[in-house]
Amino acid sequence: MTVIKHHLRGNPAPHRLNITPQGAGWTHTSLTVLELPPGGTHTLPTADSEWIVLPLRGACTVAIDGQTFELHGRASPFTATTDFAYAPRDAQLTLTTAHGGRFALPGARCERRLAARYRPASGIPVELRGSGPCSRQVNNFAAADTFECDRLIAVEVLTPGGNWSSYPPHKHDEEHPGEESALEEIYYYEISEAHGTPGLGYQRVTPSGPDHRTDVLAEVRTGDAVLIPDGWHGPSIAAPGHDMYYLNVMAGPGAERRWLIRDHPEHAWIRDSWPDQPVDPRLPLYPAGDPR
Template identity: 70%
Template sequence: MGTEFHLKADAAAEAGPYVLDIDPEQAGWGYSSLRVLDLPPGGHHSFATGGSEWIVLPLSGGCTVRTDDGEVFELAGRKSVFAGVTDFAYVPRDAQVRLASEAGGRFALTGARCARRLPARYGPASGVPVELRGTGSCSRQVNNFGAAGTFECDRLIAVEVLTPGGNWSSYPPHKHDECRPGEESELEEIYYFEIEPSHGTDGVGYQRVSPSGRGRGTDVLAEVRSGDAVLIPDGWHGPSIAAPGHAMYYLNVMAGPGETREWLICDHPEHGWIRGTWPDRPVDARLPLYEAPAGDVR
């Protein structure tokens, strides 16, 4: 079901320098992009930003980011997505960028086609708002490093979500596939997954997307593993299910045609009632998995 929208890690090795390379042409939409890059110790990679803005986000390891405008950002990074919040770098459209990593690592390049050319900037880990969303078995952690209202971009919206094993996130199912001012924003979305290994096994998770009656009628029921991605051009998305014993991470990348950069969602009418039960339950005691480090914001 929906195999065109589920990109498996083992099929991504043909993406040139990237282990995953999703651009608007490939996805069949207009704005959102994601590239995942593995660098060996001492490795480097250069790319042109073209007509898109990008955030360089370490998934594991750290790197140096240099632009042709002379900006240099040292990203300390992190051991893994399950180990801590990371710093990041924003690079604008119409630029040349070089990444270099002394120790090696994996890096996400989250992108969106845009109109404005904003300045390159450093995003410190200490400035990333960490939010706990939902309660009970719907509890999850959201690292709002590139959320609307948190970090300035022209069109790009990007956040990280961490779901403890056995919990459901992206729940209730929701959509953002039409423009309804003040109620819903039209946003294309990419989910990139990593699953925390446990007891010698890599683990799996599950992702559901059901048709909303709009667009391409996206219909996905996918077993996802580390390195997989799911494309969501439209439809009700959720739940994202973490198998017991394996925490689930996903990186959300969103962009769309709206004049205002905002994330406005509409809950599925059959499942939105679950939000009303949250005030009566505690947040999962396993959360937060970690918090943003204290420190000065540059």
């Protein structure tokens, strides 16, 4: 299954979403999303994977093998960047929240055991990518060149309502040194409400070859995910009036931890049009380290 509707999965509490390599039918990439009540707690043996604790809504305390990190969190992904904690493989991770909240745990199977660490919200690089109706904001909290992990790559993308994101369509399903990385990818979505109405968006994935046949056109809402083992992915379309957030989680088998992509040859020209258009004035939705 490449489209996961959280409300159809029947996950036991507190799992709002629980994607594992075994369940996804691939090798490296995981994502757990927890919904915890006030006073709630969750323990995770990290086993053969590295993990990040990323607050989506609320604050928490993270204990990792005797070290404790206080995460201040945020009100929602649409209001601020957030601090986060990194947990290495072969560790015990316990998350506790005094006031409740929603927490994403992106993970990746890995070989090296790195140190447990904390990064404040003020240290998150915020990038504006694209222009015109392709404008979006990228919070590069665990991009390959901004935070050390062994395999895991993770970023947040915010797309103003009406814009096309993850565009032009691109792929990373083959290893071509210096040109393309083979990376499994998860898109996890939250869509802002407007006038009391839940939002929606759309995600497209098209086949990239005879051995890469993922083909998806999905309506997505808050809590949904799309799994991308291969294929040209994009656009991610935000409905007018409803900003779109998605968390990208990637990992793969390459010797180097890099995010190298190939644009779809029929749509790559769109990048050449960006210098002639202004960035959407609604961006950034917030700068790095903005108050929660």
